[in-house]
Every structure is written in C-alpha cells, then in structure tokens.
Amino acid sequence: MKTSFKEATTTDIDAAAALLQEGELVAFPTETVYGLGGDATVSDSVKKIYEAKGRPSDNPLIVHVAERTQLDAFVTDVSDEAQLLMDAFWPGPLTILLPVKEGALAPEVTAGLSTVAVRIPSHPVALAILKAADLPIAAPSANTSGKPSPTKASHVKEDLAGRIACIIDGGTTGVGVESTVLDCSGSQPVILRPGGVTKEALENVVGPVLTDVALKQTTAAPKAPGMKYTHYAPVAPAYLVDGTTDYFQACIRLFQLEGEVVGVLATTETLADLDADVKVSCGTQSDLASIAAELYDGLRTFNHHEEVTVILAETYAEAGIGQAIMNRLEKAAGHRYLRATDR
Secondary structure, eight states, rough: HHHHHHHHEEEHHHHHHHHHHOOOOOEEEEESSSSEEEEEOHHHHHHHHHHHOOOOSOOOOOOOOOOOGGGGGGGGGOHHHHHHHHHHHSSSEEEEEEEOOOTSHHHHTTTTTEEEEOOOOOOOHHHHHHHHTSSSSSSSSSTTTTTTOOOSSHHHHHTTHHHHHSEEEEOOOOSSOOOOEEEESSSSOEEEOOHHHHHEEEEEHOOOOEGGGGGOSSSSSSSTTSSSSSSSSSOOOOOESSOHHHHHHHHHHHHHHHHOOOEEEOHHHHHHOOOOEEEEEEBBBBBBBHHHHHHHHHHHGGGGGOOOOOOEEOOSSSSHHHHHHHHHHHHTTTOOOEEEEGG
C-alpha cells in the first residue's frame, strides 16, 4: 500500500477521515505524539495497527474521540471523579480508564481487559479528523513498536512508510511525551503511565492520586500502554547516568577506553561540561517541558549516527513532568543505571 505524506489541509483531513471509515490506517498529529489511527469498532482495522507496528497483542490501545457524548456508546459508567478530570483536562493529554461496554469495541482494543483507555486530544488536526470520521479511533503512537515515539511526521515516515494508508503532517507536536493514563475504574484514581498532565495537577482537581507500582516492573500484564515492554529505545544500548558531571565524564571515558563510541543525551548546560563522541541536546535544565518536547527527537537522532555504540543519558528529578521524562528514559534504557553511589 502506498503511503502519502501530506500537509494538514481541509481536503486531506476529509480524505483521512474517509480512509478511517473504510478501515484503513492513518497517522495524524496529536498534542503529545503522532498517533496511528484505526476504527476501534472493527477488529480487522485494529489488527492492522498491531501488524503495522509489530506491537504485542496483549498491549491495550487508547481510544480517541472528538466529543464526550461518544463515550455513551462504549463506556458503562463515568465516575464523579472522572467527570471532574474531563472538565479540567479534556481536550488534552489525559487518558482515563473507564469500564467498557461488552461488545461495543473490537476486543483487540482492550486486550481482554474490562476497561478501555479513552481521551479527547487537543491538537486541532486530530480533532478535525476525529470529527470528520465520527468514529472512536484506536490510536497508539505511530512508530515501530519499541522505538522512540514520533513527534514529527518524518519520524512516522521513517518507521511506517509503505505499511499504512496515509500520514497527515501537522508539524512538530507540542508536549512531546504521551498522555498521562489514569485508572478511574476503582475507588481511587491510579496513574498507570505518567505523561502530559502531572500528578500534582491531577491532585489539584480530585485530591490524592496513587501511582501504580507496576511502573517499575516489567512482568505484570499491562493495564495501559507503555507499562510492560521496553519502549522508546534507540538502536544503540542506553544507560542513565545518576551522578555529578565529573562522574558523567568518568563514565564516558571508561566506555571509550573499552572501545565504545559514546553518544550523550543531555541538557545544553550539561553538554557544555562534557566531552563525548556525539552530543545531542534535549532541552534546558531551567525548563523540563522543553526536555519532554525534545526527548524522542533526541533519542532518534542517535539512530542516524551509526558509529555510536552506546548512549549515556542525563537523569532528572521525578517531580512534575520529570516523572514522565524519567519513565520514558527508564524504558528506553531498559532500567540500566550508572550510579556514582554504586562505585
């Protein structure tokens, strides 16, 4: 199937919606990352998503809608807390797990779970496509499974050209990391994946919010995207460096003495004090949001430096959006750390 590489004109949005209605796959921008969309009510469409991405079939998908009224067709209950969160953060980078109506969606969407993950994106192109298609659209990130998520249409083209019907180019995404996934199906909200809406912001609306202990594990069956498998990984193995700049430089030198070509992913301030074979900036220390926005592009940059054999990445405080940044970095590095305290 030929892939088209498009700008987000009205004509192209209508064409993308028509393709979705025909059961084809369309990549489109959201405010977080680019999504790979298919009709969430048709098994053949959803199966195409898993096939195009090479995604494990037990990894559930997020359903995107344009209007809250669409939830009535496939959700059995929306709690008071969920309503408050929708009021506060929709449209936006918050995904909420709700009890799913049996038989309303393709079973592959929920991977056999009794809940469905749903959100309304705020990106104008995403909303326009969803409104024109008038369907619940299952849309994980538009990348090959396990690779860094796409924040530009060119990233989607690198991974999925020839595998999907259409790519809609809406420019570079804003948030840069995926939506926060919050389970609202139980007695207390639980963060299953940190993302564009911080824990602090959630608690300002509904009070205490738990964080699922499975975020630090890799064995349990995933209740939400991004919980179980290694994700966001560049080709070269990556390590997270937790220590001073001097310790960071010592780690670089040690790998170089072992014959490795070392790439470093860090803020502009840290890079200024380091000497490495390839240095890639991912924002500034004074603005964690800039790091989130540039993180995946930075990780993907190393795939174009084939000489790099190992990547060392800076670490950040797990507060605010830093929790999402560290979650993605830990997944990208397979939880491999280099710590000064371990020496």
